[in-house]
Amino acid sequence: MVWDETRHALGVPEMDGTHREFVELVYALLVASDEEFPALFVRLHEHTRQHFEHEGKLxxxxxxxxxxxxxxxxxxxxxxxxxxxxGVAAGRLGMARNYVRALPEWFATHLATMDSALAGCLKKG
Incomplete structure (x- = not known):
C-alpha cells in the first residue's frame, strides 16, 4: 500500500497528513521482518488511536x-x-500479519465513505 495523492487525498490537509502516515505504517508492516513487526504494530496501534481521537474532534x-x-x-x-x-506481544505474529494484509482494502472503503463525507462536512464549515 503506497500513498497515492489522486486516490487518497481528501483535500483536508490535517486528514491527508494523518492518512499518509497510516498508509506508510501499513506498508512498513506489510514488508517488515518478524523482528521489526512487533514495534511497528505498536506504532500503528498508537498512531490509529491518535488519528481516530483527532477525527472525533473534527x-x-x-x-x-x-x-x-x-x-x-x-x-x-x-x-x-x-x-x-x-498476540503480537506474546510473539504470535500470524493473525496480526493477516489483519495488516486486510487493512488496505478496509482503508480504501473507509476513506471513500466515512472519511470523504467528513471531509465534505469540514469543507462546508
Missing part, C-alpha cells in the same frame, strides 16, 4: 451527522488492534 467541530456510525467504526478497529496487539 466530527464534533463540524457537527458531522454520521458521528455515531463513524465513531463506532473507529471503536471496532481499535478493539481489533488491541486484540492483535496482545
Amino acid at each position: 466530527m464534533k467541530a463540524c457537527r458531522f451527522p454520521a458521528i455515531g456510525e463513524h465513531n463506532s467504526e473507529h471503536l471496532r478497529v481499535l478493539g481489533e488492534l488491541a486484540h492483535f496487539s496482545r
Whole structure:
C-alpha cells in the first residue's frame, strides 16, 4: 500500500497528513521482518488511536451527522488492534500479519465513505 495523492487525498490537509502516515505504517508492516513487526504494530496501534481521537474532534467541530456510525467504526478497529496487539506481544505474529494484509482494502472503503463525507462536512464549515 503506497500513498497515492489522486486516490487518497481528501483535500483536508490535517486528514491527508494523518492518512499518509497510516498508509506508510501499513506498508512498513506489510514488508517488515518478524523482528521489526512487533514495534511497528505498536506504532500503528498508537498512531490509529491518535488519528481516530483527532477525527472525533473534527466530527464534533463540524457537527458531522454520521458521528455515531463513524465513531463506532473507529471503536471496532481499535478493539481489533488491541486484540492483535496482545498476540503480537506474546510473539504470535500470524493473525496480526493477516489483519495488516486486510487493512488496505478496509482503508480504501473507509476513506471513500466515512472519511470523504467528513471531509465534505469540514469543507462546508
